[in-house]
Amino acid sequence: MFETMIHSTEELNAMAVHLRLSENFSELKLLASEWLVPEEHVQDFIAGKRAQLAEIPFEEREYDSAVEKLRAEMWLIKDQMFTDIVSKYLIRKAEDNPVFGMQVLQKHKTIQKCMNYIMEQAYKIAKQEHEKKTSGKRPASGRNQNVALGISELQVYQWAEDYYALDDAKKEAEERAKEQKKRVSKQKKSIQRKTQSSSSEKPISAVPTKNTVPPKKKQPENIQLSLFDMTNSDS
Structure with a gap:
C-alpha cells in the first residue's frame, strides 16, 4: 500500500514511525520485508528498542x-x-x-x-x-501494561x-x-520463487486446431466520447 510513496531510507523510517504509532504492525512488517530490513531490527523497532527501523546508508567519506x-x-x-x-x-x-x-x-x-x-x-x-510492578500479579485482561x-x-x-x-x-x-x-x-529465494512461478504457467498455443473456424474480423467502429466520459475513464 505504501511502497510507491517511499523512495529513500529516510522516508521509510518516517513511515515506519507512523505505522508503529498507529499500531499497524502487519503493514509495517510488509514494508520492512520489501526493503529487506532484518527481522531482528523489525522486532526491536516494534518493541521500542530501536529509534528508527532501517539504517541510513551514510556515505563512506x-x-x-x-x-x-x-x-x-x-x-x-x-x-x-x-x-x-x-x-x-x-x-x-x-x-x-x-x-x-x-x-x-x-x-x-x-x-x-x-x-x-x-x-x-x-x-x-x-x-x-x-x-517489578507485575511480579506476582495477573495482567488485566491478559494485556501488557505500558510503563511510564x-x-x-x-x-x-x-x-x-x-x-x-x-x-x-x-x-x-x-x-x-x-x-x-x-x-x-x-x-x-525471491528470484527462485519467481522463476518457478513463471515456469509452472502453461503456455498458450497459438496454433489453431483442424475444426477451429477463425473468427470474422469486425469492422472498426467509430466511438464518440463526451468530455464527461473521458473524465470518468480516468477515475
Whole structure:
C-alpha cells in the first residue's frame, strides 16, 4: 500500500514511525520485508528498542572533524526532536574534547546507532520496572501494561558517550557480514520463487486446431466520447 510513496531510507523510517504509532504492525512488517530490513531490527523497532527501523546508508567519506560528521548525520536523519538534542550535546562535547572527537570519527560509529543504543538502554530499564510492578500479579485482561519511564537528560547524554566509547568494531563487522549474507539469501529465494512461478504457467498455443473456424474480423467502429466520459475513464 505504501511502497510507491517511499523512495529513500529516510522516508521509510518516517513511515515506519507512523505505522508503529498507529499500531499497524502487519503493514509495517510488509514494508520492512520489501526493503529487506532484518527481522531482528523489525522486532526491536516494534518493541521500542530501536529509534528508527532501517539504517541510513551514510556515505563512506572522510570527515575533517567529528563536528562535521555529527552535523552531516544529524541533517540526514532529520529528527528535530530527540536526535537533534543529543547531537547538539555531542557536538559541544567533541569541540571541547579531542579524544571524544576521535571516537566519533570511527567509521562504524554513527549517530543513528547511538540513538538505538540509548533506546536499548532505556528499554532495559523499562522492562525491569515492568517486571517489578507485575511480579506476582495477573495482567488485566491478559494485556501488557505500558510503563511510564522518566529518564534525565544527564543519563541520556551519558549513554551517548558510552556508545562512542564502546570497542565494538569487530562486532559491527561481523553483524554487517551476517546481515549481508541474509539479504543475499533472501534475494536468491525471491528470484527462485519467481522463476518457478513463471515456469509452472502453461503456455498458450497459438496454433489453431483442424475444426477451429477463425473468427470474422469486425469492422472498426467509430466511438464518440463526451468530455464527461473521458473524465470518468480516468477515475
